[in-house]
Amino acid sequence: MAAQGRASVAVDAMSGDGGLDTTLSAVRRALRSDPGLRVDLVGDVARLRALLRAAGLDEGDRVELVAADQVLPMDAGPAHALRQGRGSSMQVALERVAAGRSSSVVSAGNTGALMALSRQVLGMLPGIERPVLMAALPTAGGSVWALDLGANVGVNAHRLCEFAQLGNTAVRVLRDRSPRIGLLNIGHEPNKGPDVVREAARLIEAEAGLDFTGFVEADQVFAGEVDLVVCDGFAGNVLLKSAEGMVRLIFGQLREEMRGWRGAVVRGGLRRMYDKLDPARHNGAPLLGVHGIVIKSHGGACERGFASAIGLAALEARRNLIPELEEALWASY
């Protein structure tokens, strides 16, 4: 992606299972591929400074170190984060955005903590009550976005329609064209599924400016029939995790089978496929509904995965996601 102007991403450097090495290599990769990018590394400045040089990075115009004394542990949920988040690398990174000093945040910390702190520090967009998490799943042709994956359960039809609006704008901004939207259900016919899903279909259908294609079943999601799948956080989690479990199962068995096969061609081909298909590697999940750009990176993301989350954060900033979302939300009232 070509850089279009400047963007500064605050990276919660202390988050993630890969440690600082992975994070710093990812930052270097992101900076090399995007000359307009600046990164604010938020965390333990002494440790960061000690590692910076070895990672091929210099403090200066493009890399700023921002001190944060605390780290939220990976198992810190929303309640813990709200009580003890002050001074943590996650909160300090979010405060950079709130203060207008960074254009977006990337964190690989606990999802619930990130949602709670984002809401507290950045506030919500007009009419939105809780943040929603959107993630990409692999398809035959590329990928499809799905939301919610942020544990919003027991939502009503109105909120599902809200998910469709948020997702529609975000995907339009990211892909530069309006997404075909499907509502996850257990059949195509209008009488299928729970009341709340059928009611949501009526609301989304009635919404101007949404390219709603109707119900979509979980297997069609991976066939690439839509660009955006709307569902509650329970179904979204099952959709994503079931696919992840199946990918792991298949490639586990392929590795077993492969012992009998010869040739690096096969092995190389399989590795490429795995990289492309593992939902866990489609890294960088936009948190939508908060008044600022926040990207959740997978806790176990590799260097390349973390770098692409940083790239996504920069892209959303350059394409003015937040003003676009505000405009769309006001227009829908």
Added chain:
Amino acid sequence: MAAQGRASVAVDAMSGDGGLDTTLSAVRRALRSDPGLRVDLVGDVARLRALLRAAGLDEGDRVELVAADQVLPMDAGPAHALRQGRGSSMQVALERVAAGRSSSVVSAGNTGALMALSRQVLGMLPGIERPVLMAALPTAGGSVWALDLGANVGVNAHRLCEFAQLGNTAVRVLRDRSPRIGLLNIGHEPNKGPDVVREAARLIEAEAGLDFTGFVEADQVFAGEVDLVVCDGFAGNVLLKSAEGMVRLIFGQLREEMRGWRGAVVRGGLRRMYDKLDPARHNGAPLLGVHGIVIKSHGGACERGFASAIGLAALEARRNLIPELEEALWASY
């Protein structure tokens, strides 16, 4: 599986996408592998008789033709079936069981129609209101059963506990040992997920005789950490279909990749894996809660798949599934 005594399975011969050829070959395969098995072929007797010989079957002690004038189309839902099911091959097959002339039914017809007609013709087990569908999913070590996959949506905690009881007895009967039971959720911690799922966990936990291991996430299902997964019909459908979609996506891409690879070893290995892993091929889904043994076969099942559904119907009859279920249900009140 060794035959243990006699079993007679009524086969809804007019159902399924594969046509009569597939059905009859499947019947021959099932009869050959199980000397104690008898099959009642329910459908258009003239057509069946014309094809019987070519399929290597003879009317006689082990194959009986049972006349049914009508066929329910594959898209006939519950309402259509209840209005117009009379005289259909599905209904006549179920009536054979109600009359005690067959020990179980296999049908590849519409799931909703089969659920509605089973309930009407066979009646329900004590305290059960609606039938539940259980299906097997592939795991690293073999397979795991999951229920509900029969579109029971918006169920309360009490019904989820009922699913656990029905599934527990059915899997115990099929596998000859008590299953480890997991409740599908979006996290492990007791405070995760919707109220109804957390309440169901308390009910299942309190139930004597259930080996409840707690919450299970969708990806762990395929790792074989439990033998039985309990969920509502919406989540169950997403779980199953998401895995199916991913299997199709991966093997589609493997076929592409394979063009560059040489050797029948690879191709043969992949075909074996696909057969083992495609959830759609784990054929034979027991319908539970009705007062009789009913197995739903996948509409697109191949000869081997349909034969294994017949084998499952015979096994459940021989192991006295219905008396076992009745006993377990009475004991739980």
